[in-house]
Amino acid sequence: xxxxxxxxxxxxxxxxxxxxxxxxxxxxxxxxxxxxxxxxxxxxxxxxxxxxxxxxxxxxxxxxxxxxxxxxxxxxxxxxxxxxxxxxxxxxxxxxxxxxxxxxxxxxxxxxxxxxxxxxxxxxxxxxxxxxxxxxxxxxxxxxxxxxxxxxxxxxxxxxxxxxxxxxxxxxxxxxxxxxxxxxxxxxxxxxxxxxxxxxxxxxxxxxxxxxxxxxxxxxxxxxxxxxxxxxxxxxxxxxxxxxxxxxxxxxxxxxxxxxxxxxxxxxxxxxxxxxxxxxxxxxxxxxxxxxxxxxxxxxxxxxxxxxxxxxxxxxxxxxxxxxxxxxxxxxxxxxxxxxxxxxxxxxxxxxxxxxxxxxxxxxxxxxxxxxxxxxxxxxxxxxxxxxxxxxxxxxxxxxxxxxxxxxxxxxxxxxxxxxxxxxxxxxxxxxxxxxxxxxxxxxxxxxxxxxxxxxxxxxxxxxxxxxxxxxxxxxxxxxxxxxxxxxxxxxxxxxxxxxxxxxxxxxxxxxxxxxxxxxxxxxxxxxxxxxxxxxxxxxxxxxxxxxxxxxxxxxxxxxxxxxxxxxxxxxxxxxxxxxxxxxxxxxxxxxxxxxxxxxxxxxxxxxxxxxxxxxxxxxxxxxxxxxxxxxxxxxxxxxxxxxxxxxxxxxxxxxxxxxxxxxxxxxxxxxxxxxxxxxxxxxxxxxxxxxxxxxxxxxxxxxxxxxxxxxxxxxxxxxxxxxxxxxxxxxxxxxxxxxxxxxxxxxxxxxxxxxxxxxxxxxxxxxxxxxxxxxxxxxxxxxxxxxxx
Ligand code: SF4
Ligand code: SF4
Ligand code: SF4
Numbered sequence: 001x002x003x004x005x006x007x008x009x010x011x012x013x014x015x016x017x018x019x020x021x022x023x024x025x026x027x028x029x030x031x032x033x034x035x036x037x038x039x040x041x042x043x044x045x046x047x048x049x050x051x052x053x054x055x056x057x058x059x060x061x062x063x064x065x066x067x068x069x070x071x072x073x074x075x076x077x078x079x080x081x082x083x084x085x086x087x088x089x090x091x092x093x094x095x096x097x098x099x100x101x102x103x104x105x106x107x108x109x110x111x112x113x114x115x116x117x118x119x120x121x122x123x124x125x126x127x128x129x130x131x132x133x134x135x136x137x138x139x140x141x142x143x144x145x146x147x148x149x150x151x152x153x154x155x156x157x158x159x160x161x162x163x164x165x166x167x168x169x170x171x172x173x174x175x176x177x178x179x180x181x182x183x184x185x186x187x188x189x190x191x192x193x194x195x196x197x198x199x200x201x202x203x204x205x206x207x208x209x210x211x212x213x214x215x216x217x218x219x220x221x222x223x224x225x226x227x228x229x230x231x232x233x234x235x236x237x238x239x240x241x242x243x244x245x246x247x248x249x250x251x252x253x254x255x256x257x258x259x260x261x262x263x264x265x266x267x268x269x270x271x272x273x274x275x276x277x278x279x280x281x282x283x284x285x286x287x288x289x290x291x292x293x294x295x296x297x298x299x300x301x302x303x304x305x306x307x308x309x310x311x312x313x314x315x316x317x318x319x320x321x322x323x324x325x326x327x328x329x330x331x332x333x334x335x336x337x338x339x340x341x342x343x344x345x346x347x348x349x350x351x352x353x354x355x356x357x358x359x360x361x362x363x364x365x366x367x368x369x370x371x372x373x374x375x376x377x378x379x380x381x382x383x384x385x386x387x388x389x390x391x392x393x394x395x396x397x398x399x400x401x402x403x404x405x406x407x408x409x410x411x412x413x414x415x416x417x418x419x420x421x422x423x424x425x426x427x428x429x430x431x432x433x434x435x436x437x438x439x440x441x442x443x444x445x446x447x448x449x450x451x452x453x454x455x456x457x458x459x460x461x462x463x464x465x466x467x468x469x470x471x472x473x474x475x476x477x478x479x480x481x482x483x484x485x486x487x488x489x490x491x492x493x494x495x496x497x498x499x500x501x502x503x504x505x506x507x508x509x510x511x512x513x514x515x516x517x518x519x520x521x522x523x524x525x526x527x528x529x530x531x532x533x534x535x536x537x538x539x540x541x542x543x544x545x546x547x548x549x550x551x552x553x554x555x556x557x558x559x560x561x562x563x564x565x566x567x568x569x570x571x572x573x574x575x576x577x578x579x580x581x582x583x584x585x586x587x588x589x590x591x592x593x594x595x596x597x598x599x600x601x602x603x604x605x606x607x608x609x610x611x612x613x614x615x616x617x618x619x620x621x622x623x624x625x626x627x628x629x630x631x632x633x634x635x636x637x638x639x640x641x642x643x644x645x646x647x648x649x650x651x652x653x654x655x656x657x658x659x660x661x662x663x664x665x666x667x668x669x670x671x672x673x674x675x676x677x678x679x680x681x682x683x684x685x686x687x688x689x690x691x692x693x694x695x696x697x698x699x700x701x702x703x704x705x706x707x708x709x710x711x712x713x714x715x716x717x718x719x720x721x722x723x724x725x726x727x728x729x730x731x732x733x734x735x736x737x738x739x740x741x742x743x744x745x746x747x748x749x750x751x752x753x754x755x756x757x758x759x760x761x762x763x764x765x766x767x768x769x770x771x772x773x774x775x776x777x778x779x780x781x782x783x784x785x786x787x788x789x790x
């Protein structure tokens with residue numbers, strides 16, 4: 001029996017008393033859980049900071065942290081600034097590697113706590129609105145409803161109320177872990193990495209809670225492969241209608257707006273009022289009502305607000321430009337902040353009557369309000385939009401065509417805008433060309449620009465680059481109308497049963513997840529092209545967040561968007577939009593479900609075994625091509641602890657750390673074979689755990705490579721190598737130089753490249769491996785469990 005702080009929990013292995021015999025009883029005060037027989041409790045339920053440390057160290061001994069300090073000083077306490085270059089230590093004794101580990105841990109702590117806080121806010125509200133007894137029912141095809149929660153927390157939640165306990169565990173662990181980043185705590189970079197991995201893992205639980213809570217409460221699609229198609233693009237808004245624009249990640253407010261419209265006979269979005277969103281709130285509003293519209297990813301914020309199309313702007317939380325109020329003021333769009341996480345300094349009007357708030361925003365000169373009462377905010381936003389639309393007449397700050405070259409005429413081609421552009425776009429040339437009468441260069445930048453506005457702040461003439469860009473690209477923007485399949489949420493257990501075997505044997509070459517934000521090096525088209533390439537190659541492609549939006553903004557030769565071209569099922573050649581950022585938990589959940597449903601590995605509190613299974617057998621790879629946020633850092637790190645490699649775009653270097661395998665370190669790629677009990681070198685599969693690459697071509701080759709697993713059958717390895725070789729040859733014009741490291745026997749060689757590969761292998765004196773087919777385990781603990789030999 002043990003007793004701990006927090007929710008108080010007792011665990012009794014067995015209790016015998018007169019007339020009473022109890023085994024494996026857990027009591028949690030604040031909620032009593034009587035474990036069902038669904039699964040015996042595994043070794044690590046509710047892991048603490050160091051519970052999975054040995055698994056982390058095992059991973060980190062193969063995938064060594066490689067640091068790229070973005071800043072070589074520390075100024076986190078008043079001892080500093082401390083110079084940590086050339087082996088120097090700070091006043092607290094910290095060295096450069098440990099400092100980088102600390103910064104990574106902090107980033108993951110910010111990311112994980114952001115999702116957790118989002119989940120808590122949403123859950124508490126849903127419990128208040130719908131009741132703690134609201135059942136968690138994801139339909140008859142989803143029995144393993146919350147795989148991350150079952151695996152990590154060790155419980156099987158039945159109601160919204162049960163999720164509160166799950167979140168309490170996550171919250172407590174985040175507090176414990178973040179405290180380790182205080183001055184004078186942890187002194188080992190490896191231990192910091194273990195803490196970052198812990199936070200990443202917790203993040204997936206928090207995301208799962210947030211998404212499952214909103215799915216069951218709002219009746220979002222429950223894993224429907226044929227979830228409806230919605231619309232996305234800046235060109236699809238009917239500007240003749242009043243419009244409410246939502247920006248952020250917590251959809252609660254958007255749903256209140258739609259419900260208010262329904263109750264007041266204002267029809268669905270698009271009938272009387274347009275309701276559209278940017279970023280993940282937009283994803284989730286279409287999961288509730290597919291006639292709502294998605295403007296696009298985070299990078300479109302400033303430009304769209306500046307267009308003046310919105311008659312009310314509502315912001316909730318996360319990834320909102322800090323300029324949203326300032327930009328809204330420029331176009332006279334009333335501004336409503338609904339989350340205390342982003343109150344923007346505007347007055348709290350919670351106690352005011354609705355009429356007073358509306359009149360203050362429409363004719364009273366108040367540009368913005370803080371209104372965390374969501375039902376009231378919905379009423380205010382709708383009435384305000386209806387009343388301001390005729391007054392504003394879509395006031396906008398985008399100049400007329402004839403003004404364009406006039407504004408640009410002051411440009412001296414000094415280059416300051418370009419030097420301050422995070423992705424080095426040739427803004428200077430484009431503006432200077434505009435001055436000379438050619439707007440085409442600026443129009444071309446529209447698709448590549450991150451929309452950050454830094455060029456404008458740097459220009460000595462205050463040139464409104466983004467406004468000029470929108471005008472220059474106006475004709476194209478008007479045609480931006482695409483289709484996106486709304487987020488379907490979880491992967492069905494029935495789908496896992498169908499594809500589990502071909503994934504684990506390697507016959508489906510991989511599961512590729514395009515996730516994350518819109519900090520793209522060369523525009524969102526790269527993500528769309530990659531997703532299409534891998535879906536056509538019969539990989540299973542899953543997508544979420546801003547990446548899912550960018551993928552929609554592309555048409556094939558027949559004019560179809562990827563969501564129209566490919567099925568929405570979790571199958572070879574499927575393109576599965578799970579939903580917003582928090583829906584990423586369904587992607588990690590799918591990997592976990594493969595181990596549990598297909599391979600029947602026990603799930604409950606059994607993290608190391610499941611992660612070992614995924615690392616060795618599930619050919620999955622994440623791609624966060626435009627990752628920018630701390631949330632993306634913690635999501636990726638959570639995938640890493642579970643054994644899923646992640647590829648970052650070039651901006652990902654700024655996260656300061658990669659986990660890189662070293663091919664030459666053969667011992668690190670040696671595993672246990674449960675058939676023979678021997679230690680076997682498996683080649684670098686997968687080679688890295690997190691790596692940043694330069695461009696789309698490099699990424700595509702890396703995706704194909706990182707889907708290789710030691711468990712691949714010869715047929716599976718042959719299929720995976722076909723894609724690796726084919727992509728490599730198309731891009732580099734030759735065979736991969738490390739190909740021999742992945743060919744275990746001649747049977748692995750793809751038929752289409754047989755002669756060429758055989759002659760290469762002969763040249764380098766390659767020899768078939770002694771044990772080409774093994775039952776691989778990286779963890780000694782797990783190996784011991786499954787080895788039945790002597
Ligand atoms: S935390 Fe350490 S390294 Fe950083 S400023 Fe303080 S003393 Fe210097
Ligand atoms: S707004 Fe666009 S062009 Fe300007 S600095 Fe940002 S990315 Fe570069
Ligand atoms: S900073 Fe301003 S003046 Fe200089 S090149 Fe850019 S737009 Fe022209």
